[in-house]
Amino acid sequence: MASQLVVRACPPFRVPGQDSxxxxxxxERSARRLLDGAELERARAMVQPARSDFLAGRIVQRLFAAELLGVRAKDLAxxxxxxxxxxxxxxxxGTPGYTREGxxxxxxxxxLSRAAGWxxxxxxVQPAPKQRLGVDAEDPQLMEFDGFDAVALTPAERQAVAPLTGxxxxxxxxxxxARKEALLKMTGEGLRRAPETLDVLDRHGVRDLAPSESGLPGHLAAAVAFG
Structure with a gap:
């Protein structure tokens, strides 16, 4: 049976009107109950709100993994x-993973990716040997700064966006x-590879995720790389 991709979006954990x-x-209480020492240690070095965002992401990732594997979250390391x-x-x-008891x-x-609190x-589950996965979500409002195209896009990509405004x-x-980040997560290169050298206009193995598939709000962009 072919390996099946499962995608899920989780809304911001902060509820409007709730005391921060x-x-x-x-x-923090949930994190101490569910997360491991290295994760908690990394969180302690962060300041708010990055710390809470990090903990929330790690908690929902662990719960997601436990659900797919049919095990208890606390039985994963x-x-x-x-x-x-x-x-x-x-x-x-780096690349997330878990071990089970034993x-x-x-x-x-x-x-995992985070954007605008999401x-x-x-x-x-049960991937084939050597299969890899990367996902990314992005907020277009963070893309408005001078020089973005020069440091992030290839010449072909810059030509493609040249007619666009606003x-x-x-x-x-x-x-x-989002396509670049998803692909670089899949390969494990991350931003050690210069993004302006990576053309993703028509790249095999990476595709956009529509809001109907990702579960994200329509104003956010998302992509997945799998292969």
């Missing part, structure tokens, strides 16, 4: 992989950037 201190405290730092329980960045790797590909998750330009920048 109360919300953060509740999140985080095991991230970084090309420079290695992999295992002491790594809290230390066996969970048969699951995972990727968390976008993608997973493949909101249409920002949306297309966000779409292309």
């Amino acid at each position: 201190t109360e919300a953060a405290a509740g999140l 985080a095991s991230y992989t970084c090309p420079q730092c290695g992999s295992g329980a002491v790594i809290s960045h 230390g066996a790797p969970a048969p699951l590909l995972l990727s 968390t976008l998750l993608a997973a493949v 909101g249409a330009l920002l949306r297309e920048r966000a779409r292309l950037w």
Whole structure:
């Protein structure tokens, strides 16, 4: 059976009108119950609101993985992989993964992205050997700064966006950037590869995610790379 991609969007954990201190405290309690030492240590080095956003993302990712695997969230142990730092329980960045009780790797590909408070998750259960996955979400409002095209887009991409202005330009920048980020997450290169050298206008293995598939609000851009 072919490996199936599952995508899920989780809304911002902060509820309008709710006291931010109360919300953060509740999140911290959930994190201490569900997350591992390396994840908690990384969170402690952050300031708000980045800390709460990080914890919320890690919690929903773990719950998502547990649901897909049919296990309890607390029975999973985080095991991230970084090309420079290695992999295992002491790594809290890079490509996400989990081990189950006994230390066996969970048969699951995972990727996570955050934009405008939303968390976008993608997973493949029982992936084929050497399959890889990357997902990304972007807020077009963050694409409005001088020099973006020069540092982020290839010559062909710059030519494609040249006729656009205003909101249409920002949306297309966000779409292309989401495709680049998703692909670089899939390959594990991240931004160690210069994005202006990576053309994604018609790139095999990466595609846009429509709001109906991603679950994100329509103003956000999203893409997935899988192969």
